[in-house]
Every structure is written in C-alpha cells, then in structure tokens.
Amino acid sequence: GQQVMQIPQYQHVQEGEDFTTYCNSSTTLSNIQWYKQRPGGHPVFLIQLVKSGEVKKQKRLTFQFGEAKKNSSLHITATQTTDVGTYFCAGPNGSRLTFGEGTQLTVNP
Amino acid sequence: DAGVTQSPTHLIKTRGQHVTLRCSPISGHKSVSWYQQVLGQGPQFIFQYYEKEERGRGNFPDRFSARQFPNYSSELNVNALLLGDSALYLCASSWGFTTGTEAFFGQGTRLTVV
Numbered sequence: 001g002q003q004v005m006q007i008p009q010y011q012h013v014q015e016g017e018d019f020t021t022y023c024n025s026s027t028t029l030s031n032i033q034w035y036k037q038r039p040g041g042h043p044v045f046l047i048q049l050v051k052s053g054e055v056k057k058q059k060r061l062t063f064q065f066g067e068a069k070k071n072s073s074l075h076i077t078a079t080q081t082t083d084v085g086t087y088f089c090a091g092p093n094g095s096r097l098t099f100g101e102g103t104q105l106t107v108n109p
Numbered sequence: 110d111a112g113v114t115q116s117p118t119h120l121i122k123t124r125g126q127h128v129t130l131r132c133s134p135i136s137g138h139k140s141v142s143w144y145q146q147v148l149g150q151g152p153q154f155i156f157q158y159y160e161k162e163e164r165g166r167g168n169f170p171d172r173f174s175a176r177q178f179p180n181y182s183s184e185l186n187v188n189a190l191l192l193g194d195s196a197l198y199l200c201a202s203s204w205g206f207t208t209g210t211e212a213f214f215g216q217g218t219r220l221t222v223v
Contacts, residue, residue, distance in 0.1 A: 004151075033211065035214075041216070042199060042214040042215060042216050042217050043152065043199070043214045045211040045212065045213070048210075088152075090151075095142075095157040095159070095165030096157060096165050097142075097152075097154065098154070099151030099153070100151055101150055
C-alpha cells in the first residue's frame, strides 16, 4: 500500500534559525496536504498542493510539491517559539489520508 | 460556527471492556473519518463514512466498528479492548467524499486502556 515518509523525525533549532522537513511518497499523489499539531493538540490543516512543481508561501512558511508529485517539503524561515509542534504531510489514498510520521520541531528561545 | 466536537475528551477503560466514542462534524459536512494516533506517530486511518455509508476501512481488526447517523454525527465502537488500543482517537470532517479538500479535526479522545 501507499507509504508516506518524513525526515527528519526530530529537529531542534535556536529561535531565528531556519527549518525544513521533507516528505516522500511511495506513489504519485494527486495532491499533498500539510498539517501542524501543537503539543497536546490535534492536527490543523496548513495547506494543500495540487500542481506539479507548485510552490506556495504563507508568511514565513514555504511549501513545495515535487515535479513528479511524489515528494514535498516545508521550509520555515527564521523560526519562532510559536512554530513549535509536529508537522505532518498527508497524501490522499482513495477515501483516506495517509500521514507521514511527522517531524517534531522544538525551538529554543 | 462550532468546529468538530468529540466526546469524551479523556477515557480510562480496562482490558476487555467496550468503548464508544462520539463525533459531531462541522455543520454542512457529510463526511466523517476516524483516525488512531499512537504517541509519537502520525494518525492512522480507521474508517470513513459519507452520507451514512461506510466508504473506507483501514487495516484495523473487526473489534473496531463505526456508524454515521442521519444528522451526520458518528460513533466509533471498540470491543474487547487491548492495551495496544491506548491512543488518541481523532475524528475529521470534510465537505465531500474524496480527500481533495482539507480535513477538519476534532480535539480527539484520549483513550487509556489499563
């Protein structure tokens, strides 16, 4: 079945440093979604990418969808303590979303 | 406008018992999906219901069952609880049947099996 992998599993940064998480799917995706889960919270939708090579920005967050539509990345510029949480990518598979294992980001002030 | 609501928020059960978790989707959403999230892992798909019919089932044993009511709310039932069923159970609602739109998650039910 479809597998979605993310690296790294953990990332510790100093406030102000950049952060990137990478997502790879075993199959071509029709779209990819990114979610953020704060400690003790639930996943919250960030963005959906649909087109091959698509790049979208949300303030300090930049999302990319690979040309082959099998990989994606999330880059955060100049991290802040409010960025703390686990970032998940998720690929659709029929009626379900297949989530990666997530990248847990901690930010030291 | 209320988001996705789940009840209860926390639950402690003994091995072998039965549990029922409840979910109310966002008003107007007809699709409800259930996910299990074990600590340190990503959510794992259990079921999807759309228009009161099961549209997808993940790789979970038959001890897990669900249903959707005419008002689109949903229940997840787990029989003969095992210690390994301890997890955060998330309900997600969305507009349509496919995964082409964002999923809105509830705050989850934290189930502990002892």
